[in-house]
Amino acid sequence: MATNKLLRMDNVGIVVESLDGAISFFEQIGLTLEGRYTIEGEWAGRVTGLGSQHVEVAMMVTPDGHSRLELSRFLSPPIIEDHRKAPVNALGYLRVMFAVEDIDEMVERLSKHGAQLVGEVVQYEDSYRLCYIRGIEGLLIGLAQPLE
Template sequence: MTIHRMDNVGIVVDDLDAAVAFFTALGMELEGRMPIEGDWAGRVVGLSDMRSEIAMMRIPDAPGRLELATYHAPRSITPEPAPTPANTLGLHRVMFAVDDIEATLARLRPLGGELVGEVTRFEDSFLLCYLRGPSGIILALAEQLT
């Protein structure tokens, strides 16, 4: 049995517009947005009377997508404590390689992005940081050093 590809990573957010704006500022493009509801959808995710909306974000000229989703019914559950720390079980973070970590942070801070720790150098290879975005999402940013 062979896996052909990883199509996307799904992230549940409370404010879809804010999340789309944040990931657009990161450098992703909105591929499409649509409501998802009905019996078939509820059966897939195991929720009765489910109504949601998704926005598919893509990296221009590269593989990689994020499916941002907000649930209208049933409402999303906020984990405790909110926001959760980086060592919380489950999806840990999504990492993006960027050209300029400081410029990326400058674009994301006005949209609610804030460092979890600090920008740190890993040997002579990378600048790295964790950044909390919309709905408490943790992103990792990596800038390769020459």
């Protein structure tokens, strides 16, 4: 039996073209900008395997303070692949899911900021109303409204 235990999940990272646009979009969902900074140099590249890098980062936090999104904009090295338009059944990281109080209001609010429903809002048993949207830069976002 392992004696080392998991403490928590700190954040999920998303690479974007427009850091300001992504911050604004995720603020509409209800996250708060916790901090904004630049990471650069060879030390960071030793972690990522990219060599010397220069990245603008914004850390967004959920209202409960437990979950974070790390939004990154790479200045160097340049972006080499783009997975934002991948379909829902593509391999790899898929989406971030947020629990919301009112899914209809959230979809309406986010649509004013360019978001589009992927399918439709559906109800899963007596538990949730769910949907996927394509948000800023085509990012796939899940919304779930718990039903009491």
